[in-house]
Amino acid sequence: MFSSQQRTRNLEVSDTIIKSPRSFLMAALSSLKMASLGIGATSALVNVLALTGSFFMLQVYDRVIPARSLPTLIGLGIIAATLYAFQGILEVVRSMLLVRVGLSVDERFGATVYDSLALFPARVQVHGDGLQPVRDLDVVRTFLSGPGPTALFDIPWMPFYLGLCFLFHIWIGVTALAGALMLVGLTILAERMSREPAKEAAKIVSERMALAEATRRNSEAVLAMGFGHMLGARWDEINSRYLGNHLRLSNVTVTLGTISKILRMMLQSAVLAVGAILVIRQEASGGIMIASSILLSRALAPVELAISQWKSFVAARDSWSRLTRLADLISVDGREVALPKPEKTLKVENLHLAAPGSKNSIVRNISIELQAGDSVGVIGPSASGKSTLARGLVGLWPPVGGAVRLDGAALPQWDPHALGKHIGYLPQDVALFGGTIAENIARFDPDATSDKIIAAAKTAGVYDMILQFPQGFETKIGEQGSALSGGQRQRIALARALYGEPFLIILDEPNSNLDADGELALSRAILSVKARGGIVVVVAHRPSALAAVDKVLVLTNGQMQAFGPKDEVLRRTTQPGPAGPQPVRLIIGGEEMAQ
Incomplete structure (x- = not known):
């Protein structure tokens, strides 16, 4: 289950994911091939239809205005409106597909993440509050359902748009290419500057949430002994590191995002200027000048969006890496032969x-x-x-x-x-779950029968005690069994251990919180297990x-x-x-x- 070959293979996969945004997205979609193909095909159509605005401007300036033809303008307008409508529909379809991809990833890892909450504390040393896998799953699902992946699907179409710019004129293409290289450079810079702060953020968040959860669970001791201000000082220190890290990461994203936005607007103006020069020199038409400006804006928009979403992307990529490691670590090979009782x-x-x-x-x-x-x-x-x-x-x-x-x-x-x-197990630190007494005794088995629940309660000697509650076995005990006394929790946990007559x-x-009656019931329960052949x-x-x-x-x-x-x-x-x-x-x- 924890072989070195599995760990080595998984680390190699994770390293590949970390190196490339595209590889991260493709890894996330690898098990969803049909969805991947659908999103890819939809993105292709969206990017082709995105040329509508450029070519509409080109035709208006080069055909409608010189010919002063209103019928031509009306015809072009109808065609453009139809294409825009199809583009809008495809954008909605792509967004809906991405939302479903996010949900599918949640379904794929959901059981693994939940299993890790119970398995990891007994297998590895867990840092923080132990809920990092849950947060990782939320981060990945939210990112895949948002605008970030659309940018990663649209970026590969940048050479296509740049190629059209070169077809308009060599100098328009050179100007567009120079701008694209600058934005790609900003993207690489965003990656290098945000990687370490993002990793540190996950650690600090886990530490911060662990202290918050510990304070909540031990609130009675904190208030009774008056050391809340000391924990408050510790909280301030952790929170200060969290806010500092958040500020650094946000500064990187906001600064580079603003630079990319300004740079894109400057490039649009630069392309207009180059186009104007070409028009003056009669090397290009006015339609080409306007169309190339719109085309450049479309070509660089995905890069700008990717930079603005880089903080989310880095967090999702690191979360995905941890989830793949998690799935590999707690994977259990299927048993072909079921052993007898x-x-x-x-x-x-x-x-x-x-x-x-x-x-x-x-x-x-x-x-x-x-x-x-x-x-x-x-x-x-x-x-x-x-x-x-x-x-x-x-x-x-x-x-x-x-x-x-x-x-x-x-x-x-x-x-x-x-x-x-x-197996029946009564741990030293008794913990029950929010729900009814019957559900806790039955280990939340949906197929539990009343006879088995009552049998366990009687063997543990808690049947009469349970009947004293107004709602009996249907009594809600609250989180961690907060509505019960320590002795009641321990005796109900004993009934849970005895449920189903385990071997x-x-x-x-088992008697740490029991009175004399409880200890007598415990002895009777042990004798009952021995009598039926249990250990x-x-x-x-x-x-x-x-x-x-x-x-x-x-x-x-x-x-x-x-x-x-x-x-x-x-x-x-x-x-x-x-x-x-x-x-x-x-x-x-x-x-x-x-x-």
Whole structure:
């Protein structure tokens, strides 16, 4: 899934995209060949019809005025109006096609971007608020749906217009060519001056949004402890860098855009002047003088538009580059064979785990094997690797060594969506989603049945609690479950972990927010899973969570110190209290566990 060949191939594609505006646009349209052909054909017709104004002026000055023929003028006017109407229709069609291209790109990357929000924090070290892929998709879609791509489609027609200028007269062509070269030079200058500020802008925006989101989520702590002004100072510093970068990038675009506009108007006047000289010397007609001025304006308009849209183009190009990397990194090869439901063993073989983006192992050389109906408590002092092991057992953190196997199959061999149905996971930091209690318990499964939801709630011991709410299972819990207490959130999250009777259930500090009734319900839930042949792993810092488990795994400094039957392991790792055998203190790795 993350092979070096994939990364190398994708980086080569991205480098090609960065080097050329046209290659970026063609890459964006590569999977939409019919749309690309349609836009290209429409652009060709639009640029041919754009000659209407020039040739109308040419005919008026060279035919109508000398002949003083009103019928000829009326005929030319009807023809010109018809051609202008067709041009307008084609412009609308091209714009509508580009809007649909933008939507198609969104459809192509939408699922990838959403998957990255869940996958990336467990695979790589994420900087900022982690929402950069969402912003990248918005930027690309907005650019492709706007006027920028039309300029890139029209620029290749510049030689055609310049060639017509040379057909009018050699000096008109030379003047137009000189102006075109100057505008192309401005375009290259815009690229060089805006590339680095654009890259820096993406980083600062991500950092800025991360602080804003963190402040919003932790507003209670900020207000209660009164350190909002300190975060405000940090916000001012980040915002100052953001505004400075925005100003530099805008200055480049505005300055070069204004220069290109003034230069184009000067060139039009220059072509008129050259044409006037040619008319005086009787080397050209008045119609050619006017038509060449209009023709030059049309030839240079796409370049001027491209410069004015350069800020958007650079942002879209960089966003597209990141999206192509993203799609390659999280691509999952299709599984031709669907593995059967696991129902026998969980085997951990020489497991080594490290945090995303780190090479330093937190958990080292863990080897255990559990059979259906087994339950194990993972205990140890703080920072001993308990939660890391939990993440590894459910496949959140891929091993840097060793393997986790269900019925002999390593976790990467499973289809991720199919594997999720066989795993129940209660993380240490409980997070629910905005919606109803029923939706959260059912993991937002649209095909969930009432029987399965109620069964999970009863197994978790929250059925009666849910019925106490005015709307029962249809109660809206708000974002992050804000309408619930910490204990209620944890118990509903436990029901979510039990939904569908998964084979492997990992509970990380499941009793951290529970009262006595909640802990009793937790023990009953563990016993229920064991009775139906599931496997339960309970990560605990409080021995009360171990009441229903049969085995205990002791971790210290990321390594397994003991593993075996609960009573035997606890006997070896406990010491009597100062006043005699009671109370019992659990000493692991020199640290006393809370009771």
